[in-house]
Structure formats: structure tokens, C-alpha cells
Amino acid sequence: MKILVTEKIATKGIDAMLQSGAIVDEMVGINREHLLEIIAEYDALVVRSVTKVDEELYERAGNLKVVGRAGNGIDNIEIEGATKRGIIVVNTPDANSVSAAEMSIGLLLASCRNITQADALLRSKVWDRKGFKGIELNGKTVGIVGLGRIGSLVATRLQAFGMKTIAYDPYITDERFKKFGVEKKEILEDLVRESDFITLHTPKTEETFGMIGEEAFRIAKKGIVVVNCARGGIVDEDALVKAIEDGTVAYAGIDVLVQEPNTTSPLLELKNVVNTPHLGADTVEAQDNVGITIAEEVISALRGEMVPNA
Ligand code: NAD
Numbered sequence: 001m002k003i004l005v006t007e008k009i010a011t012k013g014i015d016a017m018l019q020s021g022a023i024v025d026e027m028v029g030i031n032r033e034h035l036l037e038i039i040a041e042y043d044a045l046v047v048r049s050v051t052k053v054d055e056e057l058y059e060r061a062g063n064l065k066v067v068g069r070a071g072n073g074i075d076n077i078e079i080e081g082a083t084k085r086g087i088i089v090v091n092t093p094d095a096n097s098v099s100a101a102e103m104s105i106g107l108l109l110a111s112c113r114n115i116t117q118a119d120a121l122l123r124s125k126v127w128d129r130k131g132f133k134g135i136e137l138n139g140k141t142v143g144i145v146g147l148g149r150i151g152s153l154v155a156t157r158l159q160a161f162g163m164k165t166i167a168y169d170p171y172i173t174d175e176r177f178k179k180f181g182v183e184k185k186e187i188l189e190d191l192v193r194e195s196d197f198i199t200l201h202t203p204k205t206e207e208t209f210g211m212i213g214e215e216a217f218r219i220a221k222k223g224i225v226v227v228n229c230a231r232g233g234i235v236d237e238d239a240l241v242k243a244i245e246d247g248t249v250a251y252a253g254i255d256v257l258v259q260e261p262n263t264t265s266p267l268l269e270l271k272n273v274v275n276t277p278h279l280g281a282d283t284v285e286a287q288d289n290v291g292i293t294i295a296e297e298v299i300s301a302l303r304g305e306m307v308p309n310a
Pocket residue numbers: 072073074093096097100145146147148149150151168169170171172201202203204205207208229230231255256278279280281282
């Protein structure tokens with residue numbers, strides 16, 4: 001069994017693959033051309049969110065049997081191409097949910113309390129207690145778009161802050177809303193109108209791409225807070241910049257961008273935005289969990305055994 005790993009995963013994951021007797025080549029950051037040249041040698045490929053696993057790659061990957069996505073979102077992997085070639089795609093959707101939920105709340109608090117901006121100013125030797133008046137969460141309404149694994153974890157945690165939780169998710173049962181004590185909104189517009197804070201927790205699909213955009217900002221309350229720790233583009237970035245500039249959005253917390261890596265987004269220039277470079281799953285616990293889980297899944301798939309997240 002020969003496994004190629006193209007993005008950083010936890011040592012515990014690599015060790016688990018080696019212990020199974022597999023040959024593991026770690027080539028973190030390998031360039032595309034080189035990847036296309038060597039992929040034919042491998043039975044399995046393990047990636048995170050940067051490596052594009054597409055038709056061009058499948059065409060060159062004559063021995064590929066398994067693609068392991070060490071993480072949750074599979075928008076960088078073409079599933080159809082894999083399926084038609086009998087290549088199994090596995091991911092680890094539960095392994096980093098708590099970390100992503102905690103990061104979403106971190107971004108929400110950091111942005112609406114100006115934590116990173118105040119820290120930066122103090123580091124420049126300015127003690128300013130006047131310029132950073134924030135807003136409380138208590139008594140406010142948070143609109144959660146997507147009440148899946150992460151959205152529901154965010155909901156119950158924000159309820160502990162005294163927030164009213166409402167959500168829009170047309171694909172789940174009413175029981176799930178009840179289970180998490182979240183009020184269901186049948187249409188997105190109602191959620192947008194009623195929310196003081198909006199946090200996104202859907203996958204990136206044709207339907208969700210740009211779902212919070214100009215139209216949403218037109219009907220939103222003035223001074224809302226927007227958090228995107230899901231996927232770049234679910235909040236339209238140009239519309240968000242405009243909405244921040246015209247005061248519709250008071251604060252934003254952004255972990256993900258359409259183009260990644262990215263050091264030139266206009267969002268990075270705005271003082272009331274807290275930006276992080278896709279760190280939602282970057283905790284010791286999540287990465288160990290993800291690494292071990294993906295190793296077990298890839299090995300099981302290569303051995304022809306049952307795999308939970310295929
Ligand atoms: P999930 O599949 O458990 O939940 C997603 C929910 O979104 C589902 O309940 C689904 O019904 C709902 N949904 C789908 N389309 C929708 C639509 N058009 N409108 C409203 N709701 C819709 O996914 P999850 O594990 O909670 O992950 C959520 C997002 O977080 C994904 O985009 C994932 O890639 C991302 N993520 C990011 C990080 C990070 O590092 N920033 C880490 C983990 C996950």
C-alpha cells in the first residue's frame with residue numbers, strides 16, 4: 001500500500017498509516033505538476049483543503065483507489081470523477097467540529113469586542129480605552145445558517161451567552177431544531193431580517209455560494225455582525241466589503257476566503273474585521289482526531305473493509 005500525503009496532517013495519523021505496513025510519502029506543499037507526474041505510483045492520496053483532486057488528476061492516477069480528505073469539506077474533490085472510476089473518497093466530518101464551532105464563537109467575540117485591534121494598538125504602545133466600545137451577546141439574536149454538526153454546536157454554546165438562536169436549514173427535520181432549542185426560519189430572508197449576528201455553517205454548494213450577499217445586506221438590521229468559518233464565498237466578499245463600509249455590517253469574523261491562500265483581500269484592510277487564515281480546525285485535539293481517523297479510514301478502504309465516512 002503506497003500513500004501520498006500532500007498537506008500537513010498530525011504525526012499520529014502518519015504513524016497509524018505506517019503501523020499498518022503502508023509506505024507513506026509526505027510531500028507537503030508539492031506543486032501541481034510534480035503531483036501529476038507521480039500520482040500514478042500511489043494507491044491512496046491524503047489531502048486537506050488546498051490540493052485540487054479533479055478530472056486531470058484522476059486521468060493520471062491509474063492506481064488510485066482511495067482519496068482521504070483529512071477534514072470535513074470536500075469541495076476541493078470531484079466526487080463524480082472518483083465514483084465513475086471506483087475510487088473511494090473518505091473524510092472525517094466529525095473530527096474537527098468542536099474546534100470549528102469554538103473558532104466561530106472566538107471570531108464572533110473577538111470581532112464585536114475589538115480584541116485583535118485593541119491588542120495591536122497596545123502592542124504599538126498606545127493605551128486607548130475609548131476607541132473600542134463593543135457590543136454584548138446577551139439578549140441578542142443569532143441567525144445560524146446550516147444547523148448541522150457545527151451549526152448545532154454553535155447554537156447550544158451561544159444559548160449559554162443568553163442569545164436567542166434562530167436557524168435556516170431547509171434540509172433537516174423540525175425535530176432537530178427542537179432538539180437544539182433553535183427557532184426554525186422557513187426562509188433565509190426572515191433569518192436575515194431578525195438577526196443581530198449571522199453565522200454561516202453550510203457546505204459550499206451552488207446554492208450556498210453568495211447566499212449572504214447584496215440582497216441580504218439590503219434587508220439586514222444596521223450594525224449586524226457576520227461570521228464565516230465555513231467556506232469562502234458563502235458570504236459574498238465584495239458585498240461584505242460594501243456593507244462594512246456603509247455601516248450595515250458593524251463587525252465581521254472571517255476564517256475562510258474564496259481564494260486561499262490570500263494576503264490581498266480587501267477584507268484584510270478593514271479595521272472592524274477579524275481575519276484568520278483558515279484556522280477553524282487547527283487545534284491539537286482536532287488535528288490528532290482528524291489524523292488518526294483519516295489513517296484508519298484510508299487503511300480500511302485499501303483493505304476492502306467497511307469505511308464509515310465513504
Ligand atoms: P454538516 O453537513 O454537518 O452541516 C451543514 C448543514 O448545512 C446541514 O444541516 C445542511 O442541511 C445545511 N445546508 C446545506 N445547504 C443549505 C442551504 N442551502 N441553506 C441552509 N442550510 C443548508 O457540515 P458541518 O460539519 O457543520 O460543516 C459546516 C461547514 O464548515 C462546511 O462548509 C465545512 O467545510 C466547514 N468547516 C470549516 C472548518 C474551518 O476550518 N474553517 C472546519 C470544519 C468545517
